[in-house]
Amino acid sequence: MKQSAIVIPGDTPEISWHIPVLEFSGPHANAVQKVYIQAALHANELPGVAALHLLCARLGEAEAAGAIRGDITIVPQANPIGAAQAHFGEMQGRFDLGSRGNYNRDFPLIASSARHELLLGLDRLTAPERLKRELLNRALGADLVLDLHCDDESLPYAYIDSAFWPEASDLASALQMDAVFLSDGESSAFEEAVSYAWKQERGGKDVSLPGRLSVTVELRGRRDVGPNVARRDADGLWAFLQARGIVEGDAPALEPYSGPAFALDTIEMIKAPVPGTVLFHRDIGERVEAGDLLAVLVPRPGFPEHDVEVRAPQAGLVVTRSSARFARRRDDLMKIGCAGNTEAGRKSGALED
Structure with missing residues (x-):
């Protein structure tokens, strides 16, 4: 050597x-x-x-x-x-x-x-x-x-x-x-x-x-x-x-x-629509269907009427998940590899900064 x-x-x-x-x-x-x-x-x-x-x-x-x-x-x-x-x-x-x-x-x-x-x-x-x-x-x-x-x-x-x-x-x-x-x-x-x-x-x-x-x-x-x-x-x-x-x-x-081999345009980047505590309902390695509950965000603890559900936009494989249990607005929560293209309007290049 x-x-x-x-x-x-x-x-x-x-x-x-x-x-x-x-x-x-x-x-x-x-x-x-x-x-x-x-x-x-x-x-x-x-x-x-x-x-x-x-x-x-x-x-x-x-x-x-x-x-x-x-x-x-x-x-x-x-x-x-x-x-x-x-x-x-x-x-x-x-x-x-x-x-x-x-x-x-x-x-x-x-x-x-x-x-x-x-x-x-x-x-x-x-x-x-x-x-x-x-x-x-x-x-x-x-x-x-x-x-x-x-x-x-x-x-x-x-x-x-x-x-x-x-x-x-x-x-x-x-x-x-x-x-x-x-x-x-x-x-x-x-x-x-x-x-x-x-x-x-x-x-x-x-x-x-x-x-x-x-x-x-x-x-x-x-x-x-x-x-x-x-x-x-x-x-x-x-x-x-x-x-x-x-x-x-x-x-x-x-x-x-x-x-599976997923084109980047088929990767759903699941983002937090509101800030709050993250309660994940699905884990890496799981397959989900369109509409499945992925996580619940708790922006106002003690006021469950303000909870926000995050659901799968299409069927796919949960490849990654954030280890953080608090999210700021638009933080990444998951990457889901899917069969169809995302409708989120992905830009060319890297998936994340």
């Missing part, structure tokens, strides 16, 4: 951030695909960190045994800037407190041939901007890119550009995903910046990218961090690497992915 670090100078004197980078390789590295995997770009999303911790130990053993065929780059904790942010004792890892920018938005949209330009003029940029350029530069040297995140309360699912589907169903199978969201390639999130760069080399937006993959993996919810679930996810990542021929082994063939 080769160890290095990405060093990000801070935006105040005498501060810098060091991001460990672990590289595993084998004798056939130039003959097979290169892999890049990172976790915790949203610093308070830690299931991927736990999974990569176990995976790296396994990769070290495989490298020593000569069982790694390709180049595998792992960034186990990609955002120490966000990890150092706390407000009233709670980590604020999704947004930069200085700029209010989402750490997984506003990645440069460039062609992969311009990759070298990402590292030009870095001294003029803020630490979060430098972080994004350094990570994207590393990822564009690979063929398979996995960005490990998690949702709030959630089933395991992934955002996968339709350019990679259904070829990427082996990843969904290996990680035992309950759903796939087919993204539209219209955001500036990390995984879409990678696929955008590849698409530019093939002439534009509506192209297929055989043999490539850039995906956001949502490893359940924020509290799903522990030895058993981490081992399951590490095993899933290992099975995917074996299926793609990156590591050697006699793993059983992956079962075909049998779960």
Whole structure:
């Protein structure tokens, strides 16, 4: 294993951030695909960190045994800037407190041939901007890119550009995903910046990218961090690497992915119509029918006549749910994957800020 670090100078004197980078390789590295995997770009999303911790130990053993065929780059904790942010004792890892920018938005949209330009003029940029350029530069040297995140309360699912589907169903199978969201390639999130760069080399937006993959993996919810679930996810990542021929082994063939693949236009983002205490009536993993009661909002405790019911706009699968039990007006409560398009008028790009 080769160890290095990405060093990000801070935006105040005498501060810098060091991001460990672990590289595993084998004798056939130039003959097979290169892999890049990172976790915790949203610093308070830690299931991927736990999974990569176990995976790296396994990769070290495989490298020593000569069982790694390709180049595998792992960034186990990609955002120490966000990890150092706390407000009233709670980590604020999704947004930069200085700029209010989402750490997984506003990645440069460039062609992969311009990759070298990402590292030009870095001294003029803020630490979060430098972080994004350094990570994207590393990822564009690979063929398979996995960005490990998690949702709030959630089933395991992934955002996968339709350019990679259904070829990427082996990843969904290996990680035992309950759903796939087919993204539209219209955001500036990390995984879409990678696929955008590849698409530019093939002439534009509506192209297929055989043999490539850039995906956001949502490893359940924020509290799903522990030895058993981490081992399951590490095993899933290992099975995917074996299926793609990156590591050697006699793993059983992956079962075909049998779960749903939802276009983003079919995702119902259930929002709180009024502020108040949230009483959920349905949980993640449940299937609902149109009109089913999802939650009751209590804006005026002690006055039940003011309670507001939230019902399913159409039939579907409850993929995520908010862990908060108080909602402000228009806060997200659930994501429900459906067969029909939402009538909520979704804009192109990411589902959430």
